[in-house]
Amino acid sequence: MAATLSADEIFHEFKEHSIAEFFRKNSQMLGYSGKVRSLTTIVHEYVTNSLDAVEEAGVLPDIRVDIKEIGESRYTVCVSDNGPGIPSKHVGKVFATVLAGTKFHRYVQQRGQQGIGAAGCTLFSRITTGKPVHVKSATSKERYECDIDIDIKSNKPLVKNMATILAGGVAGTTVCGEFAEVKYENSDHGVYEYIKRTALSNPHASITLVEPTGKEVVFLRSVTELPKRPKAIKPHPLGIDVNDFVEFAHRSQSRKLSAFLVEAFSRMTSGKIAELKDVSHDIDLDADPTKITWSDAERVVKAFKQIKWMAPELDSLSTIGEKQIEIAIKNILAPKFMSVVERKPKVFRGGIPFVVEAGIAYGGESGKKVDENAKDGSVVEAEGNVLRFANKVPLLFDASNCAITEAVKGIQWKRYGIANFEEEPVSIFVNVSSVYVPYSGPGKQAVAKEDDIIEEIRLAVMDCGRILQRYLSGVRSLQLQESRYKTIMRYVEQLSKDLGEITGVDSKTLEASLKSTIEKKYNKLFADPEKEDASIAEEESETEEAEG
Ligand SMILES: Nc1ncnc2c1ncn2[C@@H]1O[C@H](COP(=O)(O)OP(=O)(O)OP(=O)(O)O)[C@@H](O)[C@H]1O
Ligand SMILES: [Mg+2]
Incomplete structure (x- = not known):
């Protein structure tokens, strides 16, 4: 008979590990799987951060991405922006603490949501090359450079070689990292395609890509107007789940639950507080919100659903804009025909606002890609192309898990004059914008298949389809x-x-x-x-x- 082990013997090995340790072991969850995809993920994380930061500062973005091959499957990646810079006291956490940032606790539409992206890159650099990332940054008060490494065990930054830059040459932030197990490839999932699509969905940005061959590709801005600045809103009572409710409550400065509710939620008035009391007598509105238990929170969230609320505020959303999409599609796909539609904002899960923009481009460069390396210019892909975006960020991976793919593939294209969607020169463009985009994983490469979102995308694409059919x-x-x-x-x-x-x-x-x-x-x-x-x-x- 095999020897039995007691609980004490088994639990002798019981340990905790940090969130950084978790993502080190599960780096594929952050998009680090496959050499080409891993490189695109790095560029994606840095470029989205730059665009968020520059736009938040109210400036037109100038972004430069410089990639150099330095060995077998080994590259350096540098991304520079003209943003507001990062105060040196926060820079360590920005690049080397997983789940730290300025965005996840705000209800405002931005590309970043979780506080994982930048530290994820440092983690990937550490596990593939053992090297730190190098950051140069200039704010209105200081200019400095430093190396930043991550202590995976503690999820804490190790900032080294901090030095003041005395004069010139630095504006905004530049981050450079060395990465192995990556590859630059001019493919559907490669960096070039990612940058091209970023330019398509951000026509107000100017983006330069220096490829490993030294070739400089410049996507000049096609509009000089900044997009509408997204407004921070409070969550709607119908759009919150118990987990988020507990988190918000525990961070609250209010002394009483009633004060927290009014402060933290939109459409919450003293009249609504009274209604909540009527609906559920078990809710103690004088309780300390920072001590709220899961079951208390559950009661409150349940009571929310029993009351009639005004619809959520919809002006929190920032779209690309019909005109801007048209200009960008014209510049990049040079189609013979296009139609673009922006729908009215809607809500999903009862209380989270979102809006869908869609476009169809037909002819020209739509729906196909020419292999630039092939001398005969042969077409490497000639299928109907679905260009997916969320909050203006291109989604290149996990297409089959995405609400956008599901909606587009579900359309009967024959009705719109497209006999075979996979073979015609047609590109479908869809951008879903929301304060909270429900991604299907932490790598943020697919929009979760929420019924309300799929239906809205379908309607938007069908609107464009009718015009195409004519x-x-x-x-x-x-x-x-x-x-x-x-x-x-x-x-x-x-x-x-x-x-x-x-x-x-x-x-x-x-x-x-x-x-x-x-x-x-x-x-x-x-x-x-x-x-x-x-x-x-x-x-x-x-x-x-x-x-x-
Ligand atoms: N180029 C930059 N300029 C200014 N601030 C930056 C820059 N890059 C990152 N930051 C700051 O660092 C924080 C952390 O970035 P990180 O990418 O880890 O998370 P995030 O963008 O908030 O969310 P996500 O994980 O979804 O990308 C950001 O919230 C932002 O405040
Ligand atoms: Mg980010």
């Missing part, structure tokens, strides 16, 4: 008329001769008259093909609406 049927009808015109013209000469013989009228006169009649009819159509087609398009869209 265009495509116009084009196809024009092609049909052209071929009919050519066929008829081919027979005019013979027909005039035959008619001349029968009637005795001069065949040349007959030919001229017939040609002029035919040309008159078709010239009118070619000049205004949509008129000819309007009835067909209307008929088809009516069927679509009736069915859909």
Whole structure:
């Protein structure tokens, strides 16, 4: 019989580990899996931080990403911005404490949400090369540089070689790291594609990418207006879960639960507090919010759901904007046709506002990518392309787990004139914006499949699809008329001769008259093909609406 172990013997090995240790072991959860993806993840984390910081400072972003190959699967990555800089007393935590930042406790729409990204990169640098990251930063008060490492066991920063930069050369923040187990590749999931899509969804940003070959690719800004600054809002009582409620309450400065509720939630008035009391007599509104238990919180959240509330505030959302999307799509995909739609804000989970923007580009560079390395310019991918974005950040991975993919693939494209979505030169653009985007994992590469979000994306893409369908049927009808015109013209000469013989009228006169009649009819159509087609398009869209 095998020897048995007592609980004491088993628990002899009982240990705790830090969140940094957890992500060291599960770095794939942060997007560090596969060499190409890992490099894109690093660039993504640094670039999103830069864009957030620069925009928060109210400046047009100038971002530079510089990647150098220094060995087998080994690269340096430097990202610079023209943002407000980072105060030196916080810089250690920014780059080397997982779950630290200025964003996760605020209810404001930004790209970053969790306080993991920057420290995740330092962690990846440490575990693949053993090296710290190097940071240079300038605020209005100081200019400095330093090396930052992460103590994985304690999730604490180790800041070394802190030095003041006396003059010139530094503006905003530059972070440089050395990483192994990564690879630069010009593929669908590579850094180039990521930056290109970032430029597409951030037309107010100017982004320079220096590729490992030394080639400098510049995506100049196509608009000079900053996007609307997102407004910080308070969470809506219907959009909160018990876990978040407990967290907010424990951080509260208020002495009483009632004061905390008014301070922390939108649409919460003294009248609503009284209603809560009526709904649940077990809630102690005088209790200390910092000591609230899970079951108390559960009672409050349950009571929230039994009361009628005003809808959440919707002006917390910052979109890219229809005009800006059009300009960006034109610059980057040069399509023959496009339609762009911004829907009205909606809510999911009863209380979290979000808004969907969608666009369809057809023709030009849409839906296909040309392999720049192949001399014959062969197409490496010629499928209908879904360009997914959340809070203006491109999502390149985990497509099958994403609400956007689900919504787009569920559309019956034949109704919109696309016989085979995978093969036509069509790109679908979708951006979901929210104060709280529900990602399907900490790597933030897919929007969770919330029913309300999927439905809203579907409606937005279908709005664009209807406009595309009108265009495509116009084009196809024009092609049909052209071929009919050519066929008829081919027979005019013979027909005039035959008619001349029968009637005795001069065949040349007959030919001229017939040609002029035919040309008159078709010239009118070619000049205004949509008129000819309007009835067909209307008929088809009516069927679509009736069915859909
Ligand atoms: N380039 C930068 N300029 C100014 N502040 C920065 C910069 N990069 C990071 N920060 C600050 O560091 C914090 C931590 O960044 P980090 O990427 O770890 O988390 P986050 O962006 O808040 O959330 P997420 O994990 O979702 O990216 C940010 O909240 C921000 O305050
Ligand atoms: Mg971040």
